[in-house]
Structure formats: structure tokens, C-alpha cells
Amino acid sequence: MSHGLRVAPDALPPLRGELQLRPAAAHADGSPAWVIQDPVTNQFFRLGWLEFELLSRWHLRVPALVLQSTAAETLLEPTKEELEALTGFLKQHHLLEAHAPGHYKALHKQHLGSRMSRFKWALHHYLFFRVPLLQPAGFLRALLPWLAWVYRPTTGWLVLLTGVLGLLLTSRQWDSFTSAFAQSLSWDGALYYLLAMAVAKSVHELGHALTATRYGVRVAHMGVAFLVMWPMLYTDTTESWRLSRRRQRLAIASAGVIGELALAGAATLAWNLVADGPLRDALFFLATTAWIVSLTINLSPFMRFDGYFVLSDAVDVPNLHERATGMAKAAIRRGLLGLKEPDPEPFSPPMKRFLVVFAWITWLYRLVVFIGIAVAVYLFFFKVLGILLFVVEIWWFVMRPVIRETQHWFAQRKQVSCPRRWVLGAVLLTGAAVLLVPWQGQVKAAGWTLPEQFHVFHSPLPAQVLHLPEAGQRFQAGEPVLHLDQPELGHRGARAEAVASASQDALRSLQAQQEEMERVPLARSNVALRQQELQAELTERDRLVLNAPFTGTLVDLDPELIRGTWVSPRQPLAALVGEGGWIVEAFVQQADVERLSPNGEATFYPVHRPDQAIKGTVVEIARTRTTQLPHAMLAAPHGGPIAIHNPRRDEELSPRDALYRVKIRLDGDVLTAPTTGSVRMEGERRSLLGSWLKPALIVVIREFSF
Incomplete structure (x- = not known):
């Protein structure tokens, strides 16, 4: 209850007849409590022992009689100020009957004051x-x-x-x-x-x-x-x-x-x-x-x-958020500014500490939640409206409370001692330096290692497996590794060969007849066309023989492959590992890729040994986003670090985010098998504020561009 309210009149105004007074659970100190229910607004107001005893004698109407009766019949000794505070509380929440001439005018004025703008x-x-x-x-x-x-x-x-x-x-x-x-x-x-x-x-x-x-x-x-x-x-x-x-x-x-x-x-x-x-x-x-x-x-x-x-x-603290916030604000004003700020209400020292810590955690939690809500609002609404609602969210839930508290600090600035002003100034300068000084230089990304000579075999078109090699088998450059076949392609090849042979026979027949010589050029053109068709079919058939692009060892042979199995072009069949060193393919977020440059330093941390740091050098940066992950071990459905679209369709490994491939050559030959891990690369240094503002400005410019 507020103690700065108007003095009770000579005759106490009567309580509203429909109010209900009920016993409630005792306070934490064991004192009894009661609840007033307003059935019109369905609101509940908790009262202590003193307020209950005063209301029990409210029918006496005369303030002096109410105070005297309470003091005589109970162990309490209420004061005039406490009765005035109770009267003001009842008026504030409209729990009294409106009989006084000025009461209606006050209610109307309060109603007008509570009306909000559109x-x-x-x-x-x-x-x-x-x-x-x-x-x-x-x-x-x-x-x-x-x-x-x-x-x-x-x-x-x-x-x-x-x-x-x-x-x-x-x-x-x-x-x-x-x-x-x-x-x-x-x-x-x-x-x-x-x-x-x-x-x-x-x-x-x-x-x-x-x-x-x-x-x-x-x-x-x-x-x-x-x-x-x-x-x-x-x-x-x-x-x-x-x-x-x-x-x-x-x-x-x-x-x-x-x-x-x-x-x-x-x-x-x-x-x-x-x-x-x-x-x-x-x-x-x-x-x-x-x-x-x-x-x-x-x-x-x-x-x-x-x-x-x-x-x-x-903990028996109704309105916990509001009361904890009041205690935390008073503690901050005393501890940070040195103000002589009293606590809003008395609590035991352990409860004080609990309320202050609870308020701090609540502020941090709500900051994260409200920013998340603001981002969701931006994403779910169209263009300009999404940005405007995002600004409203941040202003109302985050900036507005901070500004109001800062205004209170500014109003009390003369009460802050000079040493504290210097300390606060140093803290503000440090905070500004953290935000403005470009100290962030590392770019983090997920990646995987592979030999510098590494080739994954895919079928060029849907086909059947004719011949399978053994895992670990060594092949020379140009040597056939996998033999595939497509029956339809064989039928088309046989048909093209027959047509080419028939056209050749027709040409020879025309050349043997003197009267048909004028048709020979057309027949020759037909023979050349049929030979081209036959050659195209033979070339397509040759593509089904997968040769080794370099000398190496066969690894990662699909264990489900058997002779006669049909395979798709997206399906990796096996891989060939050459004799060179190892590289890392890192997949960098779009906002960070422009910070990287060739010959920059990089460090790879294998997932199975995160304490092992392997140095390397950036050798290539892709300028187009990655549309397909090179290996299933990188995809989240297979335990990898990168989320993909349509995770239920294993043959599609399209990254969900805009990622760019960065190739890094590792120093030395320290790995024996491909593995995933994390990569840290040295990039252009940026300040925290710059890294936040630039993406925000890009979004604003993009969304306002119709």
C-alpha cells in the first residue's frame, strides 16, 4: 500500500456490498492473512492482520472509533496514518461505494487519465x-x-x-x-x-x-x-x-x-x-x-x-517479478551509484539476496526471449512490417526499461560522488572499446579432412553394377575401377550399330549402280550421321567404365553394393585416395567468408581429438555457395555438424544455410583417414558493433528495396 495518499475523511465511506472477504494462507512470518475478492473485476487483494481488524470495524464509520476499538479489542495499536493508507488503497482500487459528490468527478478524471492513445x-x-x-x-x-x-x-x-x-x-x-x-x-x-x-x-x-x-x-x-x-x-x-x-x-x-x-x-x-x-x-x-x-x-x-x-x-511473495525488480533496482542504485536508496519494502537478508539474484536472472532470461521474439516477428511478417514490428519489440521490451532507469540515474547524478563518477566513466570507456575496437579476428567453421588427391566415384547416369573391386585395392592412373552397365544403353548401341551398318551397305549398293550415282552424296551424309550416332552411344557406354584419375588406393566402398545393383548418379560408390598430403574443406557462413583471404593461417581440430591442433594455410576460397555437401559424414542426420534440407531424404545433402567452401592445405602428413572437425581461420578483424550493424543494414536495405 502507498502511504502518500489523501487523508481519510471524518466519516469513512462504506465498502461495496458485493465484496467478499476470505481467509488466506498465513504470511511467511506466521501472521494471518485474508483476501478481498472483487467479483466485478475478478481481482484479489491480500490483506494482513492489521488491515483485517480495521476492515472488521469499518461499519463504525468514524476513524477515531475504528482506531480505539481495534486497540482495545486486539494487541494492535493502529495509527491514523495507517488508517489513511488503507482508505487510500481502497479508493485506488475502487472498493468503496461512490457517495461523495467529488468521488464521481475523481473517478471520471482517473478514467480519462487511464485512457490510452490509439x-x-x-x-x-x-x-x-x-x-x-x-x-x-x-x-x-x-x-x-x-x-x-x-x-x-x-x-x-x-x-x-x-x-x-x-x-x-x-x-x-x-x-x-x-x-x-x-x-x-x-x-x-x-x-x-x-x-x-x-x-x-x-x-x-x-x-x-x-x-x-x-x-x-x-x-x-x-x-x-x-x-x-x-x-x-x-x-x-x-x-x-x-x-x-x-x-x-x-x-x-x-x-x-x-x-x-x-x-x-x-x-x-x-x-x-x-x-x-x-x-x-x-x-x-x-x-x-x-x-x-x-x-x-x-x-x-x-x-x-x-x-x-x-x-x-x-516463497510466499505475491507479485514476485515486480517486487524482485524493485529490490534489484534499489540494490543497483546503492551499489553502483552510491545513492541512499531505501528498499521498497522490508525483507529478511536471505530473502533480499534471493530477490536481487532472481531479478538479475529474470532480466537476462527475458532479454534473450524478447530478442528471439523480435527476430521471429521479423521473419514471419512481410518486409517493412516485419522490420517495424522488430523495432517495436526491441523498444518496448528492451530499450524502454533501460532508458527509464537511466533517466532516474541522470536525475540523481548530483548525489553520485566524484570517485564513483571516474570509475563509471572508465567502465563506459571500456565498454565502448569492447564494442568499437576491431579485436575479433578469428573465423570459425565446420569442416572435414580429405587427401589432397581424393576422388569420389559416382555413376554418370542410372546404371547397374557389373564388376566390383575390393576395398584397399591399388589402381594406377587410367586403370578401370568400376564397371557399370545400362541395358537400355546397350539396346540403343546395338540398334545404332545395325543402322550404321545398313546405311553403309546401302551406300555401297548405290555406288555399284551407275544410274543411282546422283543419290550417293545423300547416302554418304546419312552414313556419316549414323556413324556419329553410333560413336555417341559408344562414348556414353565408355562413361560407365569409371577409371582412376590418379594412382591411389580404393576406400569407402559402399558395403551394400553387389553385382546387379542399380545405383543413382547422386549415390557415392567408392573413393580413391592418392599419395599427396591432406587438405581441409571448411564450410564458412556467408557473413564471414569475405573476411578471409588466400594464404591466411588456419588451424584444424579433429572431432575425435579436439585437443590436437593441426596448422594449415588457406589456398582456395569459393565465390559461390555450396549446393551439395561432398560427404554424408558432414550432414546432421549422419552425426555431422551441418544441418541440411529435407533430412529425411538421405540422397540429398543440400546445406540449409548459405555456406561457402574454403580449402586449406595442412602442414605435414599427420592424418590417416578422413574425419570431421572444427576450423579456426585468421580473418579481417572487425569490431563487435560493426559485425552487428553491417548485417542489420544489409537486411534493412534489402527489405526496403521493392
Whole structure:
């Protein structure tokens, strides 16, 4: 309650008749508490012992009588100022009847002051609004007896056993699980995740609603809330504040997460038990969605989701975010600026430390979340609108609170001592140097090693394998390695040979007849054409004999190849390793490739030995983006570091991001087999601010160019 409010009048205004006063859970210090429910606005106001005793005697109407009666009948000794503060609090929240002549005018003035401009109204409703869809109280009461078994201890133990067993089985095939997760990161996967999230959130909200109904709390409505145009289901359980037992409120707040985790555990166990197919894919999406949403979003106390209300009730600090923020601001002003800033309210030292640390973590968490939301808004809306909404997000959630706090610091600048000003100035200069000085020089990328003489054999067209060599076999340059065949090509060749032979016979026949000599030139042209067709067919057939481009050893022979197997042009059949040194092919992000130059220094760290640093030199930088990865070991579905498009189609290894190939020659001959790893290359130095601003300016120029 605020103490800077107007003095109570001679006769206390009466309380509104429809208000309801109910006992609530005791405060952390053991003192009793009560809750006032305003049924019109469905708001709840928590009161302490002093406020309850004063309101119990409010019918006396005379301030002096109220104070005297409270002091005489209780151990409390209320003051006039405390009664004035309570009166002001009741007025502020419209809990008093409006009988005084000036009261209506004050209400009208307050209404006008609270009216928002059209811009602020649109901004507020764009950022968050609710759409109630159902009034499910009757349905929930009818459904509850049918689901009473859900709340039995046996069910809880069974759910716990199911989840633990599912996680244990998943740990035994963790590679398969992570590979499936990497493959799901696509636009098709995003659609399936949205469907799975709809199922998981329905279970989540039903858990809140049923548990609230079980404890006699009315669920006013359920519907869809939009946070920055992102839809999410919600359940109105505001009236749970009427419950005096904290355990019941915690049960309602945590019921959604418990239901979602139960669904996750059951889906995880089922994923391990069913065979590959659509059902297993659906269970995977459901399990991962429920686990991720529950553990990273719903259980997080840093946003106003379930974890926040559970923690707020557990530590008995209603409005935890606002009160922790007030404590943290006061601590910063005292510690950083040396201001004599009092705490907004008294707390024990351990609780003070908890609230300050909690506020700091909340700020950092929200900074990451709000920036992510802003980026998502930019991506999902068209061009100019996406940029404008991105700016609105950053301004409202990030910049606006910082600027308001900075304004408070500036207003109190005269109270900051001179030594602190010097220290703050040095800190600001250091921060500016970190942002403006070009100290970032390294470019990091994923890559793989291969011999400098390395050739992967592919069939030039769909064909059958006629002859297979053995892995490890050595070949001389130009020697045949793989023999392939295509029956249709053989038929076309035989037909072309027959036609060429027939045309040659026809030419000889015409040459033997004197009267047909005028047709000889045309016949010769036909013979030449048929010979060209035959030669083209023979050349095409010769392409099916894959020769060694250099002397080397055959490796990576596909173990599934047998004689008669059909192969596609995209399918790698085997590789030939020459006798030269080793190189690295690194795949660099588009924003970093222009920072590199030939002859620059580079270091390769193999994935199996990250502590081994192998030096090298940049020898070639591609100027066009990579459309196809050279080997499956680089692709995420096969355990590699690079995400690809259409991960369910193994024959397509197209990188999802814009990557450019950079070739690096390693010093010495220190490797024995191709492997993946990370690469660090020396590039043009850039400042942090420059590395942020340049891509942003490129995006702005691109999006505003119609």
C-alpha cells in the first residue's frame, strides 16, 4: 500500500456490498492473512492482520472509533496514518461505494487519465490479448468423476515409472534419438511440432482446469491468448487465490506441467516400443514437444508461466517479478551509484539476496526471449512490417526499461560522488572499446579432412553394377575401377550399330549402280550421321567404365553394393585416395567468408581429438555457395555438424544455410583417414558493433528495396 495518499475523511465511506472477504494462507512470518475478492473485476487483494481488524470495524464509520476499538479489542495499536493508507488503497482500487459528490468527478478524471492513445492501445493489444472461448465449469464438474483415478497415488507412481523407463530406454539409443531430432528441424517438422504442441497444451490446460474444479475453484473461462500474435491456450484460475491452503494452490499451478510431463513420459516409452513408421514419428514429435515446452518454458519462473506462480506461492511473495525488480533496482542504485536508496519494502537478508539474484536472472532470461521474439516477428511478417514490428519489440521490451532507469540515474547524478563518477566513466570507456575496437579476428567453421588427391566415384547416369573391386585395392592412373552397365544403353548401341551398318551397305549398293550415282552424296551424309550416332552411344557406354584419375588406393566402398545393383548418379560408390598430403574443406557462413583471404593461417581440430591442433594455410576460397555437401559424414542426420534440407531424404545433402567452401592445405602428413572437425581461420578483424550493424543494414536495405 502507498502511504502518500489523501487523508481519510471524518466519516469513512462504506465498502461495496458485493465484496467478499476470505481467509488466506498465513504470511511467511506466521501472521494471518485474508483476501478481498472483487467479483466485478475478478481481482484479489491480500490483506494482513492489521488491515483485517480495521476492515472488521469499518461499519463504525468514524476513524477515531475504528482506531480505539481495534486497540482495545486486539494487541494492535493502529495509527491514523495507517488508517489513511488503507482508505487510500481502497479508493485506488475502487472498493468503496461512490457517495461523495467529488468521488464521481475523481473517478471520471482517473478514467480519462487511464485512457490510452490509439497507438498505445494498438501496441498493447498487439503485444498481448485474450480471446475467451469456453465457459467450461459445468463440463469440468461432469468430467471430474470420470477422471478421479488420475489423482490417486497409484497413478502418480505409474506415471513416474513410465517416464523413468522411457528415459532409460531412450538413453540406450541416444544416437538414434538425436539423429531423429536433427532430421525434424525442417519446415515439415515445424508443422508437426505445432500439431504436437496443440495436443500437449490441451492436456496442460485441462490439468489446470480439472485440478481447480477438484478444489472447488470456478474456472471462469478458457480460450486463446496471443503473445505478440503467437497463439497459446490459457485457463482462468484466478479464483484459486480464494484457497487458504497453499498446497492446493501449488497443486493447481503445477497440474498443467505434471500432465504435460506425464504425456511426455508415456510418448517417450511408446516411441521406444513401436516399430518405425508414422506412429513412431508422431510419438517422437509429441514426446520432444512435451519435454522441451515443460522444462524450458512452463517450469521457467522468469516469465509469467506455471513455474512463476509455483515459485511465487512457494516463497510466499505475491507479485514476485515486480517486487524482485524493485529490490534489484534499489540494490543497483546503492551499489553502483552510491545513492541512499531505501528498499521498497522490508525483507529478511536471505530473502533480499534471493530477490536481487532472481531479478538479475529474470532480466537476462527475458532479454534473450524478447530478442528471439523480435527476430521471429521479423521473419514471419512481410518486409517493412516485419522490420517495424522488430523495432517495436526491441523498444518496448528492451530499450524502454533501460532508458527509464537511466533517466532516474541522470536525475540523481548530483548525489553520485566524484570517485564513483571516474570509475563509471572508465567502465563506459571500456565498454565502448569492447564494442568499437576491431579485436575479433578469428573465423570459425565446420569442416572435414580429405587427401589432397581424393576422388569420389559416382555413376554418370542410372546404371547397374557389373564388376566390383575390393576395398584397399591399388589402381594406377587410367586403370578401370568400376564397371557399370545400362541395358537400355546397350539396346540403343546395338540398334545404332545395325543402322550404321545398313546405311553403309546401302551406300555401297548405290555406288555399284551407275544410274543411282546422283543419290550417293545423300547416302554418304546419312552414313556419316549414323556413324556419329553410333560413336555417341559408344562414348556414353565408355562413361560407365569409371577409371582412376590418379594412382591411389580404393576406400569407402559402399558395403551394400553387389553385382546387379542399380545405383543413382547422386549415390557415392567408392573413393580413391592418392599419395599427396591432406587438405581441409571448411564450410564458412556467408557473413564471414569475405573476411578471409588466400594464404591466411588456419588451424584444424579433429572431432575425435579436439585437443590436437593441426596448422594449415588457406589456398582456395569459393565465390559461390555450396549446393551439395561432398560427404554424408558432414550432414546432421549422419552425426555431422551441418544441418541440411529435407533430412529425411538421405540422397540429398543440400546445406540449409548459405555456406561457402574454403580449402586449406595442412602442414605435414599427420592424418590417416578422413574425419570431421572444427576450423579456426585468421580473418579481417572487425569490431563487435560493426559485425552487428553491417548485417542489420544489409537486411534493412534489402527489405526496403521493392
